[in-house]
Amino acid sequence: MKKVLPWLLTLVLLAGAWVQNAVALPDGSSEASFLTPATVGHAATARNLTLTVTDVRAARSITDPTGRTLESTWVVVDVDAEAIDSQYGATLGFAELTVGERTFRATERVQSFFRQRLVPGVPRSGAVAFELPADALKGTGTLRLGIPSDARYDGLVELTIDLSDIPVEDAITLPTTHWTHT
Amino acid sequence: MNAAPPSPVQERTLLTRVRRMASLIPTPWLITAGGAVLLAATAAFGGLQTVSPKPAPAVSVGERYSGSDLQMTVQGVELRAERGNAASFPDKEKHEKVLAVIVDVVNTFGKPRLATGSGSPSPAVDGIHVEGIDEKPLIAYADGSDGRVWLQPGVPVQLVLSWVVGPDELHDGDEVRLTLPDSTHSVGTNVQRGVDIWDEVVVGATLTATVREIPASEEDAL
DSSP states (O other), X not given: OTTHHHHHXXXXXXXXXXXXXXXXXXXXXXXXXXXEEEOTTSEEEETTEEEEEEEEEEEEEEEOTTOOEEEEEEEEEEEEEEESSOOTTOBOOEEEEEETTEEEEBOSSSOOSTTOBOBBTBOEEEEEEEEEOTTOOOXXXXXXXXXXXXXXXXXXXXXXXXXXXXXXXXXXXXXXXXXXXX | OOXXXXXXXXXXXXXXXXXXXXXXXXXXXXXXXHHHHHHXXXXXXXXXXOOOOOOOOEXXXXXXXXXXXXXXXXXXXXXXXXOXXXXXXXXXXXXXXXXXXXXXXXXXXXXXXXXXXXXXXXXXXXXXXXXXXXXXXXXXXXXXXXXXXXXXXXXXXEEEEEEEEOTTTOOTTOEEEEEEEEEEEEEOOGGGTTOEEEEEEEEEEEEEEEEEEEOOOHXXXX
């Protein structure tokens, strides 16, 4: 027994270490965002935000409410959004689209819903636009929307969209961000 | 040396001869010889003189340069009486002008990045430096789009870098020398965990361009 015990103990410790290594989350997971999965047309909630992506469109040219027209490759995401309990610091401050290895941030080149204020209980609707390289409209994309400009430790709504499925229109006029009439 | 005389018993093989010869060389000689070899080798490679860094390659106007995970193509240098879409505001009463560098930029990194960088010298697009001007340039979209300039991965965009210059600092046809930045990418740790950092900024390329003066339009001169 005296000879077997140390070996047994070694085995138990090694197995324990292996299990711990296998179940440990990757580095930096403690500050990862809290993701709420969502689909087009259905509301999702992340901390101080309730959001519905109503449509995802693509176009070669977009025109914003001020009349500025930009030619490129655009993905336009129509959004209804409201804050839940606080107006303080509530803006649609995070909008990223990941396609393959590349992550795109909603454009600030046109007037859109991106970085606009949100109000508790009163939904607003508008659209955010992403500028992509001409060849990027294929495969699946992961869309993440939320309030914080720095998404660590905070909630985001996540949608998976099939980019090759979206018909590419010639031109889209971005809607003016306004109160949702329902 | 108190080497024992060769015993008659010992055979005079090649090995014993070599051993005996080696034992006759005094140790200080070896040390001296080693030192001499070291010094000679050092001298052969240029001694203790500071090695000058490899000069940055020169690119020309219209030529694409890659550095700091950006592709930058300087399209021209203009001296503008009117600012156009540039972000600098010259004082017309002081007859100030805008020095504008038009650059096509593509972000080859996988994440969106600001065209402006913190620190000086900057690793980003505002690290493009005109010799003789100390300030960083202001950056705007060449097409007049609003907002901070975010470089989306793989999306080409034309930018205007601008500085306000005095009325007689530069003239049409003058040559200006630009430097383009290069840097090393790393990912931050601890409080900066996961943050992409470009540092160790160096001059990646130099560029000589001719200034083209764009005078004020007629109605504006009134």
